[in-house]
Amino acid sequence: MKPFARLRWCVSRPTLRSIPSRLPPPRCTALHQRLRNYTTENTEDEMGKDKDKEKSNFQLKVPKGTKDWEGKDMVIRDKIFGAITEVFKRHGAVTIDTPVFELKEILSGKYGEDSKLIYDLADQGGELCSLRYDLTVPFARWLAMNSSVQSIKRYHIAKVYRRDQPAMTKGRMREFYQCDFDIAGVYDPMLPDAEIIRITCEIFEALGWHGRYTIKINHRKILDGIFQVCGVPTDKLRTISSAVDKLDKTPWEEVRREMTEEKGLDPEVADRIGEFVVQKGGRPLLDNLRQNQQLQSNESAKAGLADMDLLFTYLQSFSVLDRVSLDMSLARGLDYYTGVIYEVITEGSAPQTREGQKVQQAAKKESKSSKHDGEEDRSNDPSVGVGSVAAGGRYDNLVSMFSGKQQIPCVGISFGVDRIFSITKQRLNADASSIPIRTNEVDVYVMAFGGKGFDGLLPQRMEVAKRLWDAGIKAEFSWKVKPKLPAQFKAAEVNGVPFALILGEDELAAGKCKIKEMGLADGHPEKEGVMIEMADLETEVKERLGRQGGSPAGVANGVAGMSLEEARDAPKTS
């Protein structure tokens, strides 16, 4: 554990702060101070001794770029995960859980210049490890390690880590969740690809987005074909592709300048590319491209266009073709894509500038009035703009980077849950018609009341709670021996508990208690509650929960109907 504790070195420069190493204490006090906070084995004991000092110096915060999730945010996020998981399972997916850190060498060489954003674990002896940067590389590593698995549909919802400059409000965090769905295996062309698009639509519908999203789609082979036809030299294909990928945020003139001035492309070639990549559309654009003799004579473009034709046919069968926009400017940054690529965008991810907001509002109006009207081309939708909420594509060669020989074709998508969370929350805030969000799911609050000499009926409340729990009903009671009735009602109201069970001495003596639905309007015949037999407690409660639609499952599932409205003023936690 301490193999190098006794090493000594001499230091040849004065400014050595924050270098992770071990120096003899008397030599350099400032450095030593710093090192005490770094090394583990040598200094823990010293830190223990300094406990009081530590306490006063305490920085009571979470690390930069991370956050605690709590209260309503946690509930919304859980419901989003639940909705997404349900769709994944509906399509027969299984889940795999990989470690949060991988051997450092597994991650290296996979992320290009972004590799500098990888978090490393300290070298405390043993293997060198890094926190995972995404869920795709661990999946490919797992496939390579489990060669008996030749095909799988897997989903993975987990945190990934990027040592990026954080921008919390924009959902750019150092610790954030990804929801990945991937299909590995050899199948007939475009069938898994089509199912991924269908799954994507099912997820956004389950989240209550009701068509307010567009799936931009393209194909690496079409792109490469276009570049070849336009005259891009083979060694410039990827770098020109990267330039094109910026067209969603950068005007063509700027991209053209990058191609020609920075990347040395012939301006005529650039202009030919420009004519292609501005094109967006549905079936008519695809048919148009397929009639282009230049493209048809290029092997790559021809294959890509045939794939896309088949995909469009399948998307039609799946009733999701109207969600898709063929976008010749979509290129995607990552090198490993080999076929279809896609990105999901929505007006909610547009920039918050005044200009942007106007566009957004227009988009909102347009998409509201035109939703679900079938085969329309959404390419001119002003909502088609900035950030993506999900993205992915086909990557047929990544697994072989690990296995060396074995090649398992894969296609997948990753949902950016933090962006989806922000947009969903905004929309819930804006929609007053939806059901209020509760932080807990308690269905019954068990109360007691009485006059003079009231002893709190604690054993009776405990007995009733026990009976409800035994019946699988979510129930609470006050942890006070003699609680006051208003305090008990308040506790139930604050958490939006739908039913109160009220125990009184006389009623109990007669084998009865009162059940009261909370929040009934004045004048409602059951406003003051209904007397029920103690013997029928569980049945009576279940029957009412079912009637109210407030059954455990009913409340717990579904994001579409949630609202932040009514319960907004309640404390964030009970």
Add this chain to the structure above:
Amino acid sequence: MKPFARLRWCVSRPTLRSIPSRLPPPRCTALHQRLRNYTTENTEDEMGKDKDKEKSNFQLKVPKGTKDWEGKDMVIRDKIFGAITEVFKRHGAVTIDTPVFELKEILSGKYGEDSKLIYDLADQGGELCSLRYDLTVPFARWLAMNSSVQSIKRYHIAKVYRRDQPAMTKGRMREFYQCDFDIAGVYDPMLPDAEIIRITCEIFEALGWHGRYTIKINHRKILDGIFQVCGVPTDKLRTISSAVDKLDKTPWEEVRREMTEEKGLDPEVADRIGEFVVQKGGRPLLDNLRQNQQLQSNESAKAGLADMDLLFTYLQSFSVLDRVSLDMSLARGLDYYTGVIYEVITEGSAPQTREGQKVQQAAKKESKSSKHDGEEDRSNDPSVGVGSVAAGGRYDNLVSMFSGKQQIPCVGISFGVDRIFSITKQRLNADASSIPIRTNEVDVYVMAFGGKGFDGLLPQRMEVAKRLWDAGIKAEFSWKVKPKLPAQFKAAEVNGVPFALILGEDELAAGKCKIKEMGLADGHPEKEGVMIEMADLETEVKERLGRQGGSPAGVANGVAGMSLEEARDAPKTS
């Protein structure tokens, strides 16, 4: 990002391998080679260039002490999490998600000598962070940061990290899950404590353990009182307590030797302790201790015994007193407990020696024959022995270690899911009567068949799958244009899909298709399937799923009825 990239040092000793620092490349090649694998910013580019070499050197494995979760194991673990979460929610708990790493100083000084097991992140500039070691300290940190929260019931199911010597088969891993439930806030005495015990019992019942577990319970104040009464000096209280805590694994003679020889306790004092700590029992033992005049005259013991008396009364109301054994030798290692402490044990966690197995089997028989018979004292149950599957207690002072001033009393429990997983899996393996575990949850496999000229009916299969998905039904079909019927049946069988929907050209032309329940016995009237109207597809499927008990919810929930038996030979993934 690279503030120290240009530093130089001279090295005064030859053996410098694996020291995390940066050296000028030409000086020391072996070291440089090592460093290339360590430092991030300086060497990523070089690593990129070496991609081919990297590939051949590749170690295709997960880091030591970690594992991938997949297949049936993943399904069982998910169901365990689901069962535990359901109980937590039934008691009104909310969940909080904290970052996987905390500022290093938050964790330091909290774990005594185990602090050396904390994983640190590398110093890549910025804050120094460590991976969380448990979920309790982050919860206390959160409470201290959110001073508006004066009371909360929270659960947290997440991974924690310990740089321990791993022993994977014994469930000792470097990355493992904890399931924590804690109640913070000021309440009347022992009410939250009693609910934690009740929750614990509900969880093990939900996991199908049917009373095959014992909750050992004690109280720090009773223990301290006993030690004081026996004559332990105040400054030796904690260290003597630690010695006593070993009694579950170590014979008294050994513990006595540690107390007297190692810790310098008067042998007479040790013997007096010995008389107390061997005692285990239920209500009779508690009443006995409460009649002990010596203990009643000690403030600490008196308070602890009064608490325990109240707790036993409440546990009686909650019908869980028979699960509890007051155990005077239970002390718990962590310093921060201040009141009730408890540990859950089961015969399944006993050692796998031949002796141990005999005891285990005897225990199994005994507990099977005697289960659910009420108020019996389980203290002499031979299953009471070695490892614990859950543990916790009251810690009233931990939050103030962070907040400095504010004190929020807390009580909680942590479930060791990996041990629970191993034991549950063993029991499923042993129980042939339970339902087979499936890795996915697909309910319907959509197939097609036909004679000469059969085109595969792909659009029709897609249309049917789409209709099922739209109705929320879990469905799959073959991703082949022209699949063979036996291959389609095999795909359904391998995954244990309960229903096949079989499309044929003639049937479709007549507006019909066939639904077939899989695995019916020969001679069953519906063995060959039943013809249904295409128009009623969704209703017919839902009606059958409901009848079969194979509705999505029915299959997905519940751990108690699962089995590994029938589907054991199926491939682990589809």
